[in-house]
Amino acid sequence: MRIQCPFCSYHMRGITDSMLGRKVRCPDCGKTNHLGKDPFQSGRILGDFIIKRCLGGGSIGAVYFANQISFDRSVALKVLTKEYSNTKGIDSFLKEARAAAKLSHPNLVQSLGVGEEEGVCFMAMTFIEGETVKDKIKREGRINVDEALHIVQQVAEGLHFAWMESGLIHRDVKPENIMLSKEGTVRLTDLGLAISESEWHEDMEISGSPSYMSPEQFTGEKIDTRSDIYSLGISLYQMISGKLPFSGSTLKTVARQHFYDPPKPLNKIDPLIPVKVSNLVRKMVEKEPIKRFQNMEELIREIWEVRQTTAPDKDLVPGVHTISIRRLDYDLQKLSKEREEHIKVEKTKESISSAVLARILIIGTPVLLSVGIVFWVIISHRNEERSRNARLVNALGTMIDDTTSDVPEVEVQWNRLYKNLPSSKYDFDRELRTRMLYFREKIRNRRLSDQLTKAEEQISNIREEVSSQLEGLIEDNRKKAEMLEEKQREFAVKEQRLNLMALKTSDTQEESGRIIEEKNRLEERLREVEDLYQNSWQNSLLVRVYAMASRGKAEAAKVFLKSENARRPGNEEWIEAKMDKLDQIRRFEEQVASSGSKYADIFVADGRIRNIIGGMVELITPTGAREIPLTSLSVNDLLPIARDVFPGCNDKDLYEFLLIMTDSMSQANNLPEVDSQVQKWIDAICDQRIDRIRNLSFVDEKKAREQAKEFIKEFENTPGMNEKFKPELRKIFQKDLLF
Numbered sequence: 001m002r003i004q005c006p007f008c009s010y011h012m013r014g015i016t017d018s019m020l021g022r023k024v025r026c027p028d029c030g031k032t033n034h035l036g037k038d039p040f041q042s043g044r045i046l047g048d049f050i051i052k053r054c055l056g057g058g059s060i061g062a063v064y065f066a067n068q069i070s071f072d073r074s075v076a077l078k079v080l081t082k083e084y085s086n087t088k089g090i091d092s093f094l095k096e097a098r099a100a101a102k103l104s105h106p107n108l109v110q111s112l113g114v115g116e117e118e119g120v121c122f123m124a125m126t127f128i129e130g131e132t133v134k135d136k137i138k139r140e141g142r143i144n145v146d147e148a149l150h151i152v153q154q155v156a157e158g159l160h161f162a163w164m165e166s167g168l169i170h171r172d173v174k175p176e177n178i179m180l181s182k183e184g185t186v187r188l189t190d191l192g193l194a195i196s197e198s199e200w201h202e203d204m205e206i207s208g209s210p211s212y213m214s215p216e217q218f219t220g221e222k223i224d225t226r227s228d229i230y231s232l233g234i235s236l237y238q239m240i241s242g243k244l245p246f247s248g249s250t251l252k253t254v255a256r257q258h259f260y261d262p263p264k265p266l267n268k269i270d271p272l273i274p275v276k277v278s279n280l281v282r283k284m285v286e287k288e289p290i291k292r293f294q295n296m297e298e299l300i301r302e303i304w305e306v307r308q309t310t311a312p313d314k315d316l317v318p319g320v321h322t323i324s325i326r327r328l329d330y331d332l333q334k335l336s337k338e339r340e341e342h343i344k345v346e347k348t349k350e351s352i353s354s355a356v357l358a359r360i361l362i363i364g365t366p367v368l369l370s371v372g373i374v375f376w377v378i379i380s381h382r383n384e385e386r387s388r389n390a391r392l393v394n395a396l397g398t399m400i401d402d403t404t405s406d407v408p409e410v411e412v413q414w415n416r417l418y419k420n421l422p423s424s425k426y427d428f429d430r431e432l433r434t435r436m437l438y439f440r441e442k443i444r445n446r447r448l449s450d451q452l453t454k455a456e457e458q459i460s461n462i463r464e465e466v467s468s469q470l471e472g473l474i475e476d477n478r479k480k481a482e483m484l485e486e487k488q489r490e491f492a493v494k495e496q497r498l499n500l501m502a503l504k505t506s507d508t509q510e511e512s513g514r515i516i517e518e519k520n521r522l523e524e525r526l527r528e529v530e531d532l533y534q535n536s537w538q539n540s541l542l543v544r545v546y547a548m549a550s551r552g553k554a555e556a557a558k559v560f561l562k563s564e565n566a567r568r569p570g571n572e573e574w575i576e577a578k579m580d581k582l583d584q585i586r587r588f589e590e591q592v593a594s595s596g597s598k599y600a601d602i603f604v605a606d607g608r609i610r611n612i613i614g615g616m617v618e619l620i621t622p623t624g625a626r627e628i629p630l631t632s633l634s635v636n637d638l639l640p641i642a643r644d645v646f647p648g649c650n651d652k653d654l655y656e657f658l659l660i661m662t663d664s665m666s667q668a669n670n671l672p673e674v675d676s677q678v679q680k681w682i683d684a685i686c687d688q689r690i691d692r693i694r695n696l697s698f699v700d701e702k703k704a705r706e707q708a709k710e711f712i713k714e715f716e717n718t719p720g721m722n723e724k725f726k727p728e729l730r731k732i733f734q735k736d737l738l739f
Contacts, residue, residue, distance in 0.1 A: 001118060002045040007031045011045060040064065040079060046122050047115040049077050060084045060192075061093075068112070068124065075112055076128070080121040090121055096192040097123045102166060107158030109179070109189040128189075130182050133175035133239065142242030145277055146310040150317075151178065152236045153303045154186035157321065159232070160296035163225045167197040171223070173231035174212045175238060176624075197224060210254045210623050211244050215287055218255045226289040229299055233284025233292075240277070241269050245285070251622065259287065271411065272440060276306045392417055393432055393439075400442050407447050414443060472695065473688060477540045491526045495519065543684050545578060558582050584646070584653075585661050589615070591645050593630060599644075604637035631662050638662070682718055686711075686725055694732050705733060 001015045010028035021037040035041070040062070044051045049066040055076065056063050061084065066077040080093050093114075100111035100123075112124040133151060136143060143151070155178055162168040171193040179187045193207045200222055208217050214230035216223050237245050245263030248254040263285060267278040280302060286292045293299040300320050307317045396413055399405050418436050498519045541564060548557040558579050565575045592599070597611040606628075607621035616627045630638075635658045642654045689711050697704035708729050715721060 001039065003033075003035065003041075004043040004045060004050055005029060005031070005033060006043060007033075046077065046079070046117050046120060048113070049075065049122070049124060051077065060089065065127065066124070074127045075124040076109075076126065078123045078125060082119075085119060085121060092192060093121055093123065096190075096194070099166070099168060099191045099194050100125065103162055103168070103191075105158050105161040106185060107154045107187055108162065109187050109191075125189075126187075128179045128181045128185075128187055130180045133178040133180060133235070136180065137175060137239060137242060143239040145240055145273060146307060146312070148236055148239035149277070149303055149307050149310060151180070151186050151239065152232060153300060153307070153318070155188050155232060156296050156300050156303065158188045159225065159228050160300060160321075162194075163228075163296060168194050169197060169223055169225060170194050170228050170231075171208050171217070172212075173228050173235060174209050175235050176209075178235070210251055211246065213258065214289075215259050216289060218258060224289075225296055226292050226294065229284055229293050229296070230286075230289075232299075233281055236284065237263060237266065237281050240266055240273060240281070254623075271415075272444075274306075274310060276309060280306050389421060389432055393435055396439060397435070400439055400446065407443065407450060410443055410446070414439060469692060473540075473691070476691060488526070491522060494522055495526075498522070540684065540688075542578070543688060545582070555586065581656070581660065588642060588645050588661065589630075592641055599641055602640055604633060633662070635659060635662060682715075686715055686718060690725060690728050690732075693729070697732050701733070708733070 003012050003015050004010070005012055005026040005028065008026060008029035008031075010026055012024065012026060012033070015024065015035070017039065020035050020039060022035060024033050024035055025031070026033060040051055040054070042052055046066075048069050050069060051064045051066050053065050054062060055065050061078055061080045064077045064079065066075050067073070068075050080089060083089075084093075097111045097114040100109060101114075104110055109128065110126050112126065114121075114123045116122070133143075155173070159170060159173070162170065168191075170188065170191065172190060173188070177188060177190045179189055181187065195204075202220070204220065206217065206220050208231075210218075212231040212234045214223070214227040217227055234245065246254055246257035246261065248257055263282075265278045266273045266281055267275050283292060283302075284299070293302065297320075304317060304320055308314045311317050396410075396417060399410055399413065414436065418433075418440075421433055421436065498515055501515055541561075545557045545561060548560070561575050561579055561582075565572060592612060593615040595612045599609050600611060602609045604619070607619040610618040610620050610625065612618070612630060615630050617630050617633065618625060618627050635655060638658050638661075639651070639654060642658055643649075643651075646654065689707075693704050693708050693711065696707065712721070712726070712729075715725070718725075
């Protein structure tokens with residue numbers, strides 16, 4: 001491979017993979033270069049391009065910011081990974097390059113060149129400095145209605161050109177593939193899945209992003225430009241509302257929603273979204289292609305019509321098949337336009353001022369006086385109307401700032417007042433409308449704040465309920481402990497009595513033997529009671545300590561164990577073993593929670609791990625990247641990582657602490673090597689659940705019965721369910737639970 005020397009820009013040749021990560025001397029300037037381990041590091045040369053930095057990566061390749069040597073221009077260089085550098089992958093890669101090269105349109109990213117060097121396939125594309133629509137949604141929550149329509153209008157122009165020019169269907173239209181340049185141009189990227197209408201055949205592989213795919217894409221039916229209209233409609237829905245209309249947890253669920261579930265209308269999500277916009281999106285995402293817009297031309301014209309009512313100034317809306325190369329900044333554009341109009345008016349005034357003055361003098365003072373009176377009356381009426389509007393706007397502002405006011409009522413007042421405000425270009429009227437738009441955002445914030453307050457109240461209620469249940473559980477355990485201590489005292493008294501009886505009846509061997517047998521039986525019973533109390537105390541302690549550990553409070557659990565050890569001596573060895581287990585959990589969390597990309601490319605049930613940062617795992621799934629908590633991974637998913645953190649530790653011990661950390665006891669019986677300690681913990685959890693169900697049955701039998709069914713379903717495979725736990729539940733409800 002070739003790498004550019006950072007000191008003299010000499011192209012160092014003959015660099016091998018084994019030399020990466022080492023020091024290499026430049027043969028031209030003699031200075032030592034510290035090469036990184038990444039084969040595509042800054043300075044790597046591929047064909048006519050020098051890599052500068054990585055812009056992003058995906059499942060089939062990565063995109064780098066690079067410089068084209070021959071033309072001295074910046075490009076985006078897409079490099080195919082080794083895993084996809086096979087015949088099928090290269091054919092698809094070249095197909096994307098050819099499709100992008102044929103289409104030269106301001107709203108499409110164009111391919112500038114393609115090549116191969118030392119087994120590495122690469123493609124140069126137009127470099128766009130900006131962000132994707134997905135990034136903008138993530139940053140802002142959602143996009144202003146007219147700005148979203150502006151973006152979709154430009155994307156539709158690019159798709160219309162691709163369809164009319166080559167019969168091309170993109171098949172992967174989504175916010176992630178829509179770029180917004182700093183100059184304001186909207187460009188559609190990634191033609192990797194695009195096909196020509198003539199290339200379709202019945203056994204063609206189904207491709208696309210499930211959240212945005214049309215129903216006909218899922219079934220493999222013949223598709224046309226109407227499929228792209230559907231995907232563009234889903235994207236527009238997400239831009240305006242900030243969320244997808246369909247978001248099932250599995251591919252099957254998402255597909256079913258695309259086929260059968262109608263999306264919630266946008267104007268029902270937010271009443272301030274115009275009905276015309278809601279109807280436009282609804283028609284774009286119709287289930288049957290015949291009910292959608294039949295081509296991009298029809299869609300673009302409808303978008304233009306809708307924007308005549310949504311744009312602050314309809315004169316600034318680009319016409320059909322007009323490419324917008326300006327940033328969507330209405331204030332700046334209006335200012336420029338008003339300045340031009342002002343200059344025209346001033347010139348007109350100068351040219352006609354002398355003529356007007358002459359006519360006024362001819363008409364005479366009486367006519368001028370009459371006109372002045374009429375003009376004064378008009379101005380007075382207008383000033384009075386403006387004063388009234390200003391008072392109403394001020395009153396609305398006071399109502400919004402009043403935290404006791406009802407938000408829906410405020411929204412009704414805002415809509416009524418905004419419709420009645422004049423839409424003239426005078427500064428005073430424009431200021432009132434601007435204030436009203438600001439008030440609309442304050443109303444939205446009030447609504448969101450109210451929703452947040454309700455959510456916090458619900459969370460607080462749940463916390464109080466859990467705390468109350470925990471206190472009840474602790475009180476029950478305390479009463480059980482007192483009962484056991486009372487039994488111990490009773491047995492001690494009986495033992496003393498038996499000793500006295502043995503002394504009194506020592507002259508009779510038969511009676512003495514009976515007394516000794518009774519004493520042994522009572523001693524055995526006493527040991528059983530002590531063991532029962534010990535097991536109950538240990539199980540109760542295990543449930544509480546491991547519950548704390550599963551919520552990331554391993555250190556607090558250790559402090560609690562130490563206090564229990566001081567309160568109940570004689571259990572040091574047992575408690576020490578549990579503290580070692582908590583140390584094992586803490587060590588695992590410390591080493592893995594921020595391990596970055598150390599465990600990248602490990603496959604789990606939901607996809608492939610990209611990195612682990614702050615206890616959150618970024619997964620690469622068929623539907624895209626997403627983040628989940630580390631403890632939400634299954635025990636089998638975490639086992640390879642645990643083996644790496646604790647080399648030499650057997651799987652049985654690893655299973656135990658992973659079950660504790662992820663709070664997955666109901667899955668323990670599905671895993672191998674479950675020892676008796678884990679089984680005791682499961683039994684303790686089941687006993688406590690039955691106790692809570694028993695207590696709840698006294699106040700709400702229906703709710704207790706539902707919880708009993710959930711308990712049976714969760715621990716169905718647990719040993720002792722049929723022999724012990726189901727009979728206990730039948731005793732509570734005095735009849736079968738329809739198990």
